[in-house]
Amino acid sequence: MIKSAQHLDTFIQNAFIAAGANKQHAAMAAEALVAADLRGVDSHGIARLGGYIRLWQQARLNMRPNIRVEHETPSTALVNGDLGAGLIVAQKAMDIAIDKANNVGTGWVGVKNSNHFGIAGYHAMKALKHDMIGICMTNTSALVAPTFSSERLLGTNPIAVAIPADKEPPFVMDMATTPAANGKLEVCERQNKDIPEGWAQTKNGDPTTDNRALKNGGAMLPLGSDREHGSHKGYCLGAWVDIFSAVLSGANYGPWVPPFVSFLTPPPNPVGDGIGHFIGAMRIDAFRPANEFKTHMDNWIKTFRQSQHIKAQPTVQIPGDQERIIENERLANGISIHPTIVNELNELSRILHIQQL
């Protein structure tokens, strides 16, 4: 089924409102989810709507959160998300970061007691229109084993950085700190294909090409895949994100991060509140004039994009290129929703008494 972004947006808003969210929060949540669908990150868009609703049904997500600053300095804040959807909480946190950057050059917000926030890139990009750089990290429930470990201790913990340019589109990196996203293992499983070595390990820590490695008790590997290729660096990155998102804010970290899916119960003896994010905004002109910076960013982008590409390989891309190409195509032609998701959403519409997709 192909639907316009606007159509999906309305469906999501109706669902959040039916679950008790106010209009402003519903609109924020819808925009963040549809941004994922538009940018081609189908796993983080409307396909996740049911997940938020099920968490709410279990009282593990608050549809009327009182998102509040618990502590602050001129350049920092600690935000309590009150167990709201991260989709909304992270936007409030970025607004605070932007305010602080306007006042003192940069703003940095630690967030606790939050939940899954969709795609990190969406939140980072909010800074762009203010001539600011946006930064966004979040921890997620543990699927990744540190180098040499057979235990899952880290999430796929993404980092996003959005940097404005002048005539060129912005630089937008948004990357999990693993070789491949979890969803790619599931794609291989549906297609009955082995996964490449270097994505996952068995529950004993042996290399594997089993597309059901995670379901069989194994773990994903950090970016770098093995020690010889720098997996200890991917482990560093995932650990960094975990500590900034959760130890700094007072959220759950490492193996204590509560899962997004409602059929898994949160780990016992939590060490903090909900999951955590770390969100920042830096005013370009706190360092150098914004027009100078953006002219050099255009030059940076053109230099990299026009560099000699390897024969038989695609041209060199700038972080964000691929997602923007997909977004333009989907804005023009609509977003294709998988039949399984359509069925799930229509079941949801019956439960919530809202219009079908």
Added chain:
Amino acid sequence: MIKSAQHLDTFIQNAFIAAGANKQHAAMAAEALVAADLRGVDSHGIARLGGYIRLWQQARLNMRPNIRVEHETPSTALVNGDLGAGLIVAQKAMDIAIDKANNVGTGWVGVKNSNHFGIAGYHAMKALKHDMIGICMTNTSALVAPTFSSERLLGTNPIAVAIPADKEPPFVMDMATTPAANGKLEVCERQNKDIPEGWAQTKNGDPTTDNRALKNGGAMLPLGSDREHGSHKGYCLGAWVDIFSAVLSGANYGPWVPPFVSFLTPPPNPVGDGIGHFIGAMRIDAFRPANEFKTHMDNWIKTFRQSQHIKAQPTVQIPGDQERIIENERLANGISIHPTIVNELNELSRILHIQQL
């Protein structure tokens, strides 16, 4: 030859003073270089001293820099390193970041017109004793090809993050954004061994195990090694460091970064001044009470260190463990200097009229 850290420190100070540096700068440079030797990063320690002196002889490094703030906000500064040694410039920048963090919670300093700063971890760790998190990045001359490119456009661009704990030693990550450091290729060359696939490519962009790949016009690969294993993420990381270090500060970026070695001439038509760094400090208690945070860091560290390790693999390490173990051993037993380096340093002592090593 085995020498104490103090002995190396004195030798380096004498060399810098003989080249015209003042005592304070000489002491700062010596401490930063010896920190690398102590922590086991031999390639970035006293072995590099000759490199700094040769750049000074070519007037590409200023031994009497007027390191100055050119622009600032309460939480940011733009520092002009006046072509001083990065060893010194980066320390001044971190001092400024720490001051700003004391005042407004965080401090962020863009640095231009600098030079090689030694190991990133040394600078990041300066924040620890203030109960702050230290962050340090630098760009370096281009050796790495972006995903799909056959051109060298990025340096090995390291990221360091130092995070204090309570009873446990601090978390200190300090990583190049490549699978292996350049020095590891040279080790393989000396031992006449192939390098693993996934470290480098030929000048046409083909996979290679040639330990002379770089010398034959090839390039290093970003962390992740190939597209299937996430090299585009390593490319994102290297690009992020390049832009934060140099486009934000007004230094040279991408292929324009001047080389450290004196026998290579800087690229023509520079787009900025010298090389760039990005340095930050965040006060822990700008987010939550420092004692709470540090207690949770202890728990984080113990949880990861004690996790089940894979049979026949070492125990799980915390970023910084390995360097600290080496440092303790070398503080007790001295630092072994390779005969080639001893000869080079003694040649240097004749030129500079200082005492032999």
